[in-house]
Amino acid sequence: MKCHHTAILAALAGLTAAEVPQEHSHEKYLIAVNELLQLNNPFNIADSVFGFLGAAAAADGAGDVTNTDCLQQITADSAFTGAKTAGDIDGMANALIFRALERNSLSVGERSALCNETAENPEIAAISQHQDPASEGAAEENKAITLALAQQLALIGADPQLALESGTFPPGEIGDPTAAGFTCNDATDPVGCIFTENLLVPDATPEEIDAAVAEVLAEGDAAGIADGGVNEALVPICEAIGAGAGAGADAGVVAPPANGTAAADPAASEAVATPAEEEEAAAGDEAATATDNNIQTFTGTLGGAAPAIVSSAANADRPFSVGDVTFTTDNAALSRSCAVQNNACFNAANAGQLAEGTAACSAQEDDCLAAARLRKVRRNARAVTRGADGRMRFARAARLVRRQNDFGSCADPSIQFAEGLDGRAEASFGPAGDFDHGSANNVDIITSFICGQLGSRCGAGEATVAACEDGAAAASGLEGEQAAQAFNSALGL
Structure with missing residues (x-):
């Protein structure tokens, strides 16, 4: 896939006189996505820059994309897929940031059209593009986009603070006949003039980024997988932080219970058991629930029971699991289980729900680790x-x-x-x-x-x-x- 400069120049020449382009303001991300399109470009998109143009201009480089309002998203989605296939975390991060960048609009304060299609990658689907900072409600909306981007960056193992680079310019004046606002556009600057000219306005503080990331990690939300499967790109990251890489964090998706047993499928069997069979099955279920190869023997319950640790021969490389997260050693899994319980205990104590206070939580964690012969x-x-x-x-x-x-x-x-x-x-x-x-x-x-x-x-x-x-x-x-x-x-x- 090569950059078709003739097509790009022709498209830019067709912009209305009222439109002041800014599609090259974050140039380093356009360059990065163009490189990724060389790995995966199923829609034959001519160049990443077309994703930031208005519908008419974008059509000239949209390739097989017919919905130009979704060209930016489809470009980012294709780039993300290429990076994910290659195991390129930096590439995935670049694609995510590209998706969040502001598109051109015809006047100061005008919003760009949102894509009405769903991206293939849930990480891309979780975010949208920045809006003109002078448009109504833009400050709150753009901040929310940046925080959502930070969460997705963290979940793939990238630096969540990079989300701040998706920010846009200071708001212009509504009614400005030049439609310029406070923008820049320099295709010869390989970094991006919004950075080199110090024009970017951060949407959030580093502390707000940290808080947003901590929230999604605590929820165990691994990029919102909606198909019940596991996002392999997230496995090495999520297991290091105790967040799930599968669908369990998604609302509306049935997740495995904490003890590691599978959720019941009401359609799994239509046979009617006899009373004797029901009694035998109940006894078997009780025994399975009690053990289920669970190696976590600690019984303390301050803040809730310690998550079960299931030992299974099905995965010889990573035989121990806490929820849907697997580990190579029992010690790592036991340490994680005790730490998860301790975090829940501290949260309850800090919320005034435990009269014993946080000191009791620390003592309980000592006991939990001692039960596993850890310290x-x-x-x-x-x-x-x-x-x-x-x-x-x-x-x-x-x-x-x-x-x-x-x-x-x-x-x-x-x-x-x-x-x-x-x-x-x-x-x-x-x-x-x-x-x-x-x-x-x-x-x-x-x-x-x-x-x-x-x-x-x-x-x-x-x-x-x-x-x-x-x-x-x-x-x-x-x-x-x-x-x-x-x-x-x-x-x-």
């Missing part, structure tokens, strides 16, 4: 040593990573907890090595990104990715510097 990092002194740099180190994990010596093309996946990251006044988490990600208050956001990138971008070995997942699970149950140390120690750093 929190801060209390398992025998398993932890301190290096010359003062960092806690897990001897087993360190030996594993040194033996494998495999971070792939990446050198340092460590994280830090420090003040001043990205200009924040409070301490936050962020990569300490060669991973590019904005800071976050929630350690899960950083560790999930790094574990996902280790497997996809860096090409790290399976053992290293598994160690990363173990570290992410351990860090999730801790706070501050202890969380960072737990994650780093699991990787031998």
Whole structure:
């Protein structure tokens, strides 16, 4: 697929005099999507730029797309599919951001038409394009789009703070006869003039991005899969943070219960059982519910029972599961189960629903881990040593990573907890090595990104990715510097 400059110039020449184009303002994302269209372009779209033009101009480069109001979405959808097939997280992120960019309109304050079709990829379907900042309600709508984009970026393992780059210009003046507003349009700027000329107005704060991402991770919403299946692109990310990669988070979709048993299908059988058969079946069901290969033996219930951990031989590579999330080791699954219960307990205590308070939650987590013969990092002194740099180190994990010596093309996946990251006044988490990600208050956001990138971008070995997942699970149950140390120690750093 090549860029048809003649067709593009002809289309741009046909714009009305009142329209001031801005389709090249975020040029780096147009370039990235054009590269992805070379991998997957079923509609023969001439160039990504046509997705930002008005209907008449867009038709000249729409290829086989007949609904030009959906050209931007279809372009992003095709690009996302190509990136997902290639395991390219950065490419998927570029396609998502492309989908959220503002389209041209004929006058200041005029809204662009929304697509009335559903994208094939639920990640693309979850977001829409920015609207003219001078249009009615644009500030609230564009902020909602940016936050939804951030959630999707986080769920694929990309930096959710990149969502801020989808923002648009300051609002222009309604009735401006030039229709220019405060825009720019420079096709020769490979980055995008909205960035180089510092014209972008952020729709949200980094803290609001963090809050939106934390919300979707807590809900276990893995990009809204609506077909009951599993989004394979999300598996390495979601299992590091405890979010589902399947349909269980979607409203209206029946998810497996917490004990890992399948939901009943009322159409599965029409046979009528005899009383004796019913009694025998009930006894069998009770036994299955009681055990079901559940290796979580802890019985504490503050904030709710610890999620069941199902051991199954059906998946030899990842035989342990908590809900619909699988793990390579029982320790990682047990740690996750205890951490999930602890988070629920803290939420209940902070909401005033537990008279015992958060101290009881911490004590319960100790008991949960003790039942599994595990310990929190801060209390398992025998398993932890301190290096010359003062960092806690897990001897087993360190030996594993040194033996494998495999971070792939990446050198340092460590994280830090420090003040001043990205200009924040409070301490936050962020990569300490060669991973590019904005800071976050929630350690899960950083560790999930790094574990996902280790497997996809860096090409790290399976053992290293598994160690990363173990570290992410351990860090999730801790706070501050202890969380960072737990994650780093699991990787031998």
